[in-house]
Amino acid sequence: MTQPAAATRSLVIEREMPHPPEKIWRALTQGPLIEEWLMKNDFQPVVGHRFNFRATPMPHWNGVTDCQVLVVEPNKRLSYSWNASGEEAAKGLKTVVTWTLTPTKGGTHVRMEQSGFRPEEEANYQGASYGWQQFVGGLERVVAGLK
Amino acid sequence: MRAVPDRLFKSLADPTRRAIFERLARDGEQTVRALTDRAGVSQPAVSKHLAVLKLAGLVRDRREGRETHYSARPQALKPLIDWMSLYAAFWRERFDRLETLLNRMDQ
Numbered sequence: 221m222t223q224p225a226a227a228t229r230s231l232v233i234e235r236e237m238p239h240p241p242e243k244i245w246r247a248l249t250q251g252p253l254i255e256e257w258l259m260k261n262d263f264q265p266v267v268g269h270r271f272n273f274r275a276t277p278m279p280h281w282n283g284v285t286d287c288q289v290l291v292v293e294p295n296k297r298l299s300y301s302w303n304a305s306g307e308e309a310a311k312g313l314k315t316v317v318t319w320t321l322t323p324t325k326g327g328t329h330v331r332m333e334q335s336g337f338r339p340e341e342e343a344n345y346q347g348a349s350y351g352w353q354q355f356v357g358g359l360e361r362v363v364a365g366l367k
Numbered sequence: 368m369r370a371v372p373d374r375l376f377k378s379l380a381d382p383t384r385r386a387i388f389e390r391l392a393r394d395g396e397q398t399v400r401a402l403t404d405r406a407g408v409s410q411p412a413v414s415k416h417l418a419v420l421k422l423a424g425l426v427r428d429r430r431e432g433r434e435t436h437y438s439a440r441p442q443a444l445k446p447l448i449d450w451m452s453l454y455a456a457f458w459r460e461r462f463d464r465l466e467t468l469l470n471r472m473d474q
Contacts, residue, residue: 231451233458239469247468257464330465332458337451 230335238327241295248298248319265292272305282306296321302334314338375444378423383408384416388425391439398434
C-alpha cells in the first residue's frame with residue numbers, strides 16, 4: 221500500500237564538526253571507516269549499489285539492514301535507503317538516510333535526515349526486539365523521570 | 368494510557384529483574400532453577416521477580432511436571448517503542464563515534 225507523504229515522519233540530527241567536508245566524506249563513504257563508527261557494511265559510493273549494515277543478531281532480529289545507494293555528490297550529499305531485512309522486509313521499516321555536508325568557517329555542518337517513518341510500524345515485533353537492545357541504556361534515566 | 372508504560376518501566380527498573388528478562392530474551396525459555404543458578408539471588412527472590420515480570424506481560428510461564436518454564440515476551444515492550452526516538456538516540460551516539468573517529472584520522 222502506498223502511504224501519503226503526510227503519513228510519514230522524519231528524524232533530523234545536525235552537528236557542527238571542526239573538520240573539513242572532504243575528511244567527513246571519507247568517514248561516511250569508506251567501508252572500513254564506516255564500520256568504525258556505524259556498523260559492519262559492504263558499502264560502495266556508487267548510485268544503485270545494494271549493501272547491508274550488519275549488527276549483532278539477536279532473537280527475532282537478524283541484525284541486518286537492507287540498503288541501496290541513492291545519491292552520491294562527493295563532499296556534499298550522500299543518500300541511501302535504510303530498510304528492514306529478511307522476513308520483516310515486507311512490513312518493517314522503510315526509510316531513507318540522507319547526509320548533507322555544508323562547509324562553515326570552522327569546519328562542517330553535518331546534517332543527517334532519516335525520513336519515511338510510518339506510525340503503524342512502530343509497534344512491529346522486530347521493533348520490539350531491536351528496541352529492547354537500544355533502550356536498555358537509557359532506562360535508568362527514564363525511570364528516574366517517572367517519580 | 369500512561370499506566371501500561373509505567374508498569375513496564377517499573378518492572379524493568381530493578382537491575383536483577385532486568386537481567387532475568389534479558390537472559391530470557393537472549394537465551395530462550397528457562398526454568399526457575401536455571402535462572403536462579405545465574406541470578407545471584409535466592410530462588411524465592413527469582414520467583415518474585417518473575418511474578419512482577421509476568422504481571423507486566425513481559426514473561427510467560429508454562430508448567431511441565433514439577434518445573435515451571437519461563438520465556439520472554441519482547442512484544443510486551445511495544446508500548447515503549449517509538450522508532451524515531453530510538454533512532455534519535457542511536458544516531459546521536461553514532462555522531463559521537465564519528466567525531467571520535469574524525470579526531471583520530473589524518474587530514
